[in-house]
Amino acid sequence: MAAINASGVSAAAIRQFMADLQQEFPGKYMAMTTQDACTALVVPRTKEKQRAYIDLMQEKNGDDVAPATVFVSHAWRYKIVDVLSTLLEFAEEEEQAQHGGKETFFWFDLFVNNQHANVTANLPQEWWSTTFKESIRQIGKVLLVLTPWNDPVPLTRAWCLWEIFCSISQGDDVELAIRLPSQQHVALRDAVLDDLAAVTDMLVHVQAEKAEAWKPEDKDMIFAAIEASVGFTALNKAVKDQMRSWCLTTAEAFVTAMEQQLQQQQQQQQQQDEGGGEGGGEGGGGSAVDMMEYAKLCSQVGSVLSAFGAHTRAIELYHKDLDVTLDRLGEEHEQTALKYNNLGLAHTARGDYATAIQYYQRALRIKTATLGANHESTGGTHSNLGNVYDKVGDYERALQQHEAALAILMATVGEKDEETAGAHGNLGSTHFAMGDMDAAILHYKTALRIFLDTCGRHHPQVARAYGNLGGAYRAVGDFANAVDCFQRDLEIKLAVLGEEHPETGIAYNNLGNAHNNLGQREEALTCFEHALHIFSAALGDSHPHTAMVHGNLGSVYDETGNFQRAAESYGRAFAIQASVLGREHPHTAMTQERLATAYAQHGDFARGLEHMQGAVQAFTTALGPQHRSTVVAAKNLELMRNAAADAGFLVLAEGEQEAQAPTDTGAKRQRDTQHNPQHKDDDADENEGGGRGGDGDVRQQHDMMCGWLQKRGQLNTAFQPRFFRIVESSLLYFRGEDDTHPRGAIHLRAVKSVELKQGVGGDVPELHVAVPGRIFVFRLDETHAITHDLHAWHRAFSDMLR
16 A cells, blocks of 8 residues: 655745745735645645645755655644744754754645545555554654644644654654744743633643544544554643643743843943933833833743742742842832742742741741731731641641631631631641541531532532542541542542543542452552553653552552562552652652562562561661661561561571562551642642551550540540540540441551640549640540550550550
């Protein structure tokens, strides 16, 4: 079957065509589409000989036609001048990159195909999958022309998708380049200055799977080929990566261009001053650049860069904005406080929390002085400070800041406001981290109720609120309610954000964890596989979220006794974390410990002991020899050595073993989860949480210890009887012995101290359990049959803290 004509046309030939178009249609050529140009110019000029326009070009100048070096993918409804101008700009880029070397020749269907015959009408699907695809490989580069910048037309056309597919499915043999017409630069600049949300949302609209074709059979063929090969996720990612790059490069160019204008103004002003002439506000025929306009552009572009993850460059632009603001308005101005706030946000996103706190504190001081302590904006800065304190684990300060923010918002905007809901969400997250699940659930429910009232049932904020509430239910062992909340979270995100969004991946991951807790392994596997697919495509194979899901998959395989697959999944998670976080990071060490146990359960004691020793060393380096994680890992190493010896495994030396027979060490581990704090004026980071335990843990002997105690409330300080049960690393408490839904939980790994004391008056013994930000107080309950004295509970807690 015949191959396509792989000839291309030069930049000079394209310029001549544009000149001809302007000469023939001076009044309307700028508005003509590619289809218009075909009908009005190409077809009439080639009608007599019924040939392609490239043949006419070659007759005029043979040097204008040569084997194509770039295949052009575009939409015929585009303005022809926009498309051809983009090709000329790309040719200049190529020439500069090659230092004037190889000339660029474009395969452009308007010129290369004979417009008097539908050459592709009756070609079979096999031709498109073989001959056409091979022709793309021989050309070696595909240029995708996209417009408009915020909703590109080619991504709605199935045949354009096929051309993209033929590029990315052939690996390094074909390069994909994406460019937008220069007119789109102006539209993007306007959006940067006036509609930042449109810029940051631009990539959400890239959903190639929504493309259409005139013939349903064409769409079916194209979609089947894409799904059977690279998949829509990879296709979307390829387009998004290049659009993100174009957006960042173009946005930064706006700042560079204005800085050049400023430099010219300064030079002209200096020349006028030296020549004694009158100073003029304009130079070179352009308008004078106002410094505050420059500061605003730096701020807005910085926000775009930060939204797309370029935090270091964003900080540089935020500092330029701050410098101008300080020079023009001074330190004690509310606008200066906003600049400090932006710097706080960027440093928070980059993980530089100490610097972020300094900037937020400056912003808070200025806002308090200029706007007042009870201004809504002041409350926002309290909230941002609280979020950073949460990230560094200073929960007492975080609680103070979030409570201050909530009080301000209640007084200014009232209870039924999204900002108030966000403040409740923040407080819920802090209480969650402190182990106070009663308070966490109360605030999460309040946030959810307000978001439902103000935003409607299908809003992303409602989804996050369900996710947070589900996390709290899961923490107290109420897995049925957790599944319900996570399912609602997922449904909203699928409807609003789509299947490929990272937040949808987080929802799948959380739902998978809850299903796994309920013993629903198949449902859990399905959810984790969806999450892995999304994270790999959207964030990359080396992202911590991708590692987390590999670890969660390992947990499911572990629970079902498929230890070989568990080890494979844990191994992938460990490799990613070791590369990204480092081998001595606590999360990496935790995964290595799980990997070690999976190897041992599979009978591979050589690698099991090697990795368990590595985990002990990593915990020791990162947390110290006395930390509970280090102690537990060391104990598990000892148990694994004993199990290996019992199985006839010879321990030759530290790190050198021989395996003789398989056995089951019986060790188990908990899974990582995602928790989604509500943030005001801050991006919600999804951080790995969860705990670690094991049957070889010194805490094992106290698992399932239960009995009645009197517990003092936090708000209502009266003592109430509660039934307590130690399960793995949590102390759960219930209203009654038969209850299945805990009222709350104390995470034992968060406990700082356990003390026996005398209550007020000195006549009632009490047990005081301190966690960050709160002290739980218990008394003996002698009204129920199932009980232990306080000394027994004290011993249980103390043993588990060793």
